[in-house]
Amino acid sequence: xxxxxxxxxxxxxxxxxxxxxxxxxxxxxxxxxxxxxxxxxxxxxxxxxxxxxxxxxxxxxxxxxxxxxxxxxxxxxxxxxxxxxxxxxxxxxxxxxxxxxxxxxxxxxxxxxxxxxxxxxxxxxxxxxxxxxxxxxxxxxxxxxxxxxxxxxxxxxxxxxxxxxxxxxxxxxxxxxxxxxxxxxxxxxxxxxxxxxxxxxxxxxxxxxxxxxxxxxxxxxxxxxxxxxxxxxxxxxxxxxxxxxxxxxxxxxxxxxxxxxxxxxx
Numbered sequence: 688x689x690x691x692x693x694x695x696x697x698x699x700x701x702x703x704x705x706x707x708x709x710x711x712x713x714x715x716x717x718x719x720x721x722x723x724x725x726x727x728x729x730x731x732x733x734x735x736x737x738x739x740x741x742x743x744x745x746x747x748x749x750x751x752x753x754x755x756x757x758x759x760x761x762x763x764x765x766x767x768x769x770x771x772x773x774x775x776x777x778x779x780x781x782x783x784x785x786x787x788x789x790x791x792x793x794x795x796x797x798x799x800x801x802x803x804x805x806x807x808x809x810x811x812x813x814x815x816x817x818x819x820x821x822x823x824x825x826x827x828x829x830x831x832x833x834x835x836x837x838x839x840x841x842x843x844x845x846x847x848x849x850x851x852x853x854x855x856x857x858x859x860x861x862x863x864x865x866x867x868x869x870x871x872x873x874x875x876x877x878x879x880x881x882x883x884x885x886x887x888x889x890x891x892x893x894x895x896x897x898x899x900x901x902x903x904x905x906x907x908x909x910x911x912x913x914x915x916x917x918x919x920x921x922x923x924x925x926x927x928x929x930x931x932x933x934x935x936x937x938x939x940x941x942x943x944x945x946x947x948x949x950x951x952x953x
Contacts, residue, residue: 693807693816694756694765695723698772699731705769705918711947712768712809718951719817719825723766726755732775735885746788747795749779754800764816768809768947770917774842774850776806781849808843809916809946814860822867826953829869835949836873836910836941837861838901840920841881855879861946865914868953875908877901884919891930898927902941913943921945 693716701709716723729752738745753776756765767773783789783800793799807815813822839861844852852858856879862872882901883894901924905913915921925943932938 691720692722692724692762693812694760694762694804695725696729696732696752696765696767696772696776697725698729698734698767698769700769700771700918704922705945708768708918708921708945708947711945711951712766715947715950716766716812719813719822721766721812721816724760724762726752726760726765729755732772734771734775738775738778742782743788743791743795745775746779746782747792749776750783750792750800751796752776753780753804753806754796754798756804757800758798763803764805764807766807766809766812766816768812768916770808770840770842771919773806773808777849780804780806810839810843810861810864813864813946813950819863819867822864822950826868828953830949830953831869833870834873834909834911835865835870836875836905836908836913837865837878837946838882838905838913838915838920838924838943839879840915840917841879843916844879861914861916864946865949868949870949873905873908873910875904875910877904882920882923884917884923887923887927894923895927895931895934898924899931902928902931906939906941910941912949913941914946914949915943916946 697709733745733748756762767776844855844858847855865872883897886894928940
């Protein structure tokens with residue numbers, strides 16, 4: 688693989704309800720000198736449905752995509768900007784470390800996977816594949832200190848034995864990325880707390896409480912915007928504020944943007 692070429696797995700959300708995430712990521716990758724090669728004939732990673740029902744299927748779906756990258760595309764890194772898809776890819780790769788489970792996965796997929804592909808989430812791409820110095824050098828319209836709360840959510844850093852995150856409870860890589868854009872990353876309390884997206888249809892009252900807690904803390908800590916790297920988190924944190932405002936006339940909202948949109952704006 689050339690240093691600037693990544694396989695690209697957009698996933699279902701980026702081809703549907705979060706098309707702006709896909710568009711902004713592709714545009715920023717191109718501007719930053721990255722070549723994205725979308726995995727031919729990619730299939731759903733099985734997030735939510737598969738891993739709730741069948742552990743083997745949940746692992747086989749992402750491993751099949753990793754095998755395509757490794758053996759068909761001959762690349763050694765894949766960009767997976769959706770945090771939920773990223774979690775499934777990392778979990779699938781982790782499952783392959785168990786010889787017994789790996790044999791079962793190979794039987795389902797129809798071929799092996801040798802672990803030669805690095806799975807990179809949205810933050811990894813900007814922080815590691817591009818690099819902070821190179822990112823800062825590309826900035827044309829710095830934000831001038833815009834105060835941003837970086838929200839990592841549940842899946843970018845946990846479980847740590849799977850993600851190998853730098854700090855699963857208080858990560859800082861997204862903070863470093865927004866700082867490179869001329870923003871000020873605020874110190875706040877809910878970086879990795881769950882926003883309740885999986886309960887959005889069944890327990891809306893609980894979700895409203897979770898979203899209000901997260902947004903209130905971001906605002907109290909001075910944030911003028913919240914940066915996210917997950918389509919589910921973005922829809923939930925942004926969309927639920929409308930319902931919260933209906934219940935609370937004193938509600939003051941905070942805009943929720945994909946990290947890729949902030950990068951694109953800068």
